[in-house]
Amino acid sequence: MSKIVKEMIISEIQSQISEVRDFVVVDSAKVDAITDNGFRIKLQEKGIAALTVKNSLARRALANIGVEGLDDVLKGPSTLVWGGEDIVALSKEMTRWASDISTLEIKGGVTEGTALSSEDVTKLSKSPGRMELIGEIVSRILGPGAQLAGAIKGPGGTLAGQIKTISEGEES
Numbered sequence: 001m002s003k004i005v006k007e008m009i010i011s012e013i014q015s016q017i018s019e020v021r022d023f024v025v026v027d028s029a030k031v032d033a034i035t036d037n038g039f040r041i042k043l044q045e046k047g048i049a050a051l052t053v054k055n056s057l058a059r060r061a062l063a064n065i066g067v068e069g070l071d072d073v074l075k076g077p078s079t080l081v082w083g084g085e086d087i088v089a090l091s092k093e094m095t096r097w098a099s100d101i102s103t104l105e106i107k108g109g110v111t112e113g114t115a116l117s118s119e120d121v122t123k124l125s126k127s128p129g130r131m132e133l134i135g136e137i138v139s140r141i142l143g144p145g146a147q148l149a150g151a152i153k154g155p156g157g158t159l160a161g162q163i164k165t166i167s168e169g170e171e172s
Contacts, residue, residue: 006057009054009057010057010060010061010064011061013051013053013057013058013061014061014064014065016049016051017051017061017062017065017067017080017082018065020067020082020083021067021110021111021112021113022082022086022087022090022109022110022111022112023067023070023080023081023082023109023110023111024080024081024082024087024090024091024094024106024108024109024116024121025070025073025074025078025079025080025081025106025107025108025109026050026078026079026081026094026098026104026105026106026107027076027077027078027079027104027105027107028050028052028077028079028103028104029076029077030103030104030105031101031103031104032103035101039097039101039104043081043083043093043097046083046084046093047083047084048081048082048083048084048090048093049081049082049083050079050080050081051079051080051081052077052078052079052080053074053078053079053080055074055075055076055078058070058074058078058080059071059074067110067113068110068113068115069110069113069114069115070108070109070110070115072108072115073107073108073109073110073115076107078107081094085129085130085131086129086130087109087111087124088124088125088127088128088129088130089129089130091109091121091122091124091125092125092129094106094121094125095121095122095125096125105118106118106121106122108120108121109121111124
């Protein structure tokens with residue numbers, strides 16, 4: 001492959017992944033074509049992209065956009081997978097696919113410049129996602145306020161009920 005062609009491929013890879021900092025790398029070489037096509041279509045429906053790359057060209061493209069840590073992972077057949085809500089959602093999706101397709105292998109990944117092994121991706125898939133964590137934080141913030149409101153409302157409601165009973169008794 002000529003140097004010009006390599007540079008064109010590298011620039012194309014860079015244009016596709018220029019804003020991305022979280023990747024999971026899988027080996028889909030042993031997956032049959034029909035299964036691989038269905039796999040990619042389902043990923044696209046969820047806003048996840050997959051790109052099978054030549055490792056040396058991918059390393060150069062990733063280095064050009066400032067993504068480090070995939071050098072050990074980019075060995076053998078490699079497919080870069082990115083997108084979704086966050087790295088946790090991406091790792092959950094890829095772990096689910098790896099269990100559904102026995103020939104799909106998770107090789108590792110990178111998030112915010114930190115390299116992940118395949119075990120790290122699996123562990124990450126078991127942690128709560130961004131929206132789950134936000135919900136948990138909000139419930140913890142609102143919890144004491146709800147308890148305080150209940151503590152104030154309880155005696156106030158009792159007092160209001162007693163005043164109403166007394167006022168109804170005076171009318172009759």
